[in-house]
Amino acid sequence: MPQFLTLLPPDEARALLLSHLSNGTADSALLDSLLALGRVTAEDILAPHPLPEFPRSSMDGYAVRARDTFGASDSLPAYLTLIGEIPMGAPANLTLAPAQCASIHTGGMLPIHADAVVMLENTQTISGRGGSSDRSTEIEILRAVAVGENVIAVGEDVRAGQIVIPRGTLLREAEIGGLMALGITSLRVVRKPRVGLISSGDEVIEPNQPASAGQVRDVNAYTLSALVTRAGGEPVRYGIVRDDFSALQAIAQKALTECDAIIITAGSSASTRDMTADVIRSLGAPGVLVHGINTRPGKPTILGAADGKAAIGLPGNPVSALVNGYLFVVPVIEKLLGLNPRPRPTVNARLTVNLSSQAGREDWWPVKLTANRQPPTANHQPPTVNRQPPTANYEAEPIFGKSNLIFTLASADGLLKIPADATGLSVGEMVEVMLV
């Protein structure tokens, strides 16, 4: 049982695992755009037509022929004859002759021969200058406009055929709206990667069972189900397996066949962890890639691959399993989704205590964040930026616990990393916390 022959740095271990996985799962599904929030595009989305599809006014005012306004000013206005109002939502059925204008609203379609819009604020209305026999209305133009001014030209926003949403994009509010703007009511999204979850340990029972002395309820299958779901995958639970090689091997083989990746959470003793490694070795080539990672928590984590699928062994300890889920399972799912890289949500905070760490080992501490009322003094950011409410600075208070209870993470807002080359972090130090 070659345990911890080499302890790899987490980043190196992750890169090694990902290098054995294909980018993006093969198949995709056609989905109603309405239901696509949180899914990932399986192909580039092209604009079927330009936006806008007709020349639009970007102001409330008067559609004009720009040349009719040249030289116009408060002291020397231009006078244009109002020939009507452009209705919203209908074709502009007016044609401007020289020295004519038409009333137009924001978003309205420019009439024929109009090439600019004068803002309402730069005009004045004069009725029936020619006396009662003359019912025409003239508009005083107090400011000249250039051709195209206050107008959105056809295709100025989006050209026909342009890639508006690239493949591998996470669909958020704005993407959904963009699809609707183009009349794209369905699209191909990447199928959610299936992640098989296996719990092992003679002491582990289902949460809905009464626990007798010596037994503990399964936590990992459910924290990891939630993790997989949030990351865009589909969790498949295979239940709890006794500490028996052939039983574990059979379930793992089945799960690997039915899923895109599997996770085995081992029992808490060293022997069951080694059994997990043996099972992963038995699943196929290359088998175990990493056994032992230089991080805390998570040293016993096992990273493997078989036939291009990830097979991960996580410690039975619930905190260790979940933290290593964030570090290794989420990136696997994102790679299977073919998701384009995105910024990780973090929060800037000041550390409330000294944290020591073993040099050469990467530590991850659960921390509670509390809004920091005083203006910060240590991060040297411009005061204008520090006063932004949504980006207020926080205090990061590590959550200490003798045992690794899942509730230490339940009370945490995020994870603070102590890099391998640090022997600790100092009180008052500005740190960035990965939100969970």
Place this chain on the structure above:
Amino acid sequence: MPQFLTLLPPDEARALLLSHLSNGTADSALLDSLLALGRVTAEDILAPHPLPEFPRSSMDGYAVRARDTFGASDSLPAYLTLIGEIPMGAPANLTLAPAQCASIHTGGMLPIHADAVVMLENTQTISGRGGSSDRSTEIEILRAVAVGENVIAVGEDVRAGQIVIPRGTLLREAEIGGLMALGITSLRVVRKPRVGLISSGDEVIEPNQPASAGQVRDVNAYTLSALVTRAGGEPVRYGIVRDDFSALQAIAQKALTECDAIIITAGSSASTRDMTADVIRSLGAPGVLVHGINTRPGKPTILGAADGKAAIGLPGNPVSALVNGYLFVVPVIEKLLGLNPRPRPTVNARLTVNLSSQAGREDWWPVKLTANRQPPTANHQPPTVNRQPPTANYEAEPIFGKSNLIFTLASADGLLKIPADATGLSVGEMVEVMLV
């Protein structure tokens, strides 16, 4: 039409609106813990029993009576008789007499009279010292342990009756796992606040309709549906209403009756925006609270309340509507959920250009974030922290666009705020970007 009599600062406007809403919606629902990811607890969750429920070993080793090890060292070991192995998942049916020990695994239950565990690494096994007639196994204890050492006592993690998840908590991976650890397979969660969405404008058509000249497809109902869903609410779409007061008033009244909050996105012209204000006034007291906010985009935003429900009027412009949705609709939903305050996901970045802004006005710019390869020079954080991959610094590049097309937000990773008291931000300045 009293438009923009006063332009309130966004934070002040938001506080005024929220002050008219009750904290937490009245009713809640009993939900399977498995399905509770992303929901909010409607009541405090208490531990029905302590964790752990029995004294557990936190190490692989030997359960002992601590007093039997006092003074033990490499040079002067203590010798204990091994009386058996504690099975995982079963009651420890062994009783330690003086000078006896039992083999135990991590998580195993301590036998009777045992009060500490000696790590495997600090022991040696000696078989049959007394010759072939003596089959007993003795264990050499090379290090003394104190009472309770390497043991997790009953209730050390969680005491019976302790509040483990407070009311108003967003249920994430860790909370789900904590519920399972305690055997809590269902719990009361807050009902998703219903948010009614009404689009107005004669030029607006449904996304699945062909657009003829002068018409544009509805975007806001769908960006806001996604926004409401992501914020934990339930969107209810009431379709598109013509620019007609009584028609809009009737739909708004219906929506307000059926929902916890309503949002009307106005047509793009000033007249339809004022119609929205008149409709909100007609719904009940206090009616319009804020008409005109000192921000860009979003100056025409209307915040109102009727009978304790929020009634919000957003500009028809899709970017303006969505950005103001982040600023005003999300906080409304969070208040209706009774959600406890949480840190906002942000990312630290360096601005790639100068951004000017009108003093006194708060600007929100869509920005694209790209990972910043060079070690940053401007934020004065300790290098150990800057080398953290998940918290790498980014470059923030504002997305400029003449018109406010929704695709300018689709290509953005977040929103950058220019505070009201700033006349702009400088190239190279470190800023915090609110992720969207």
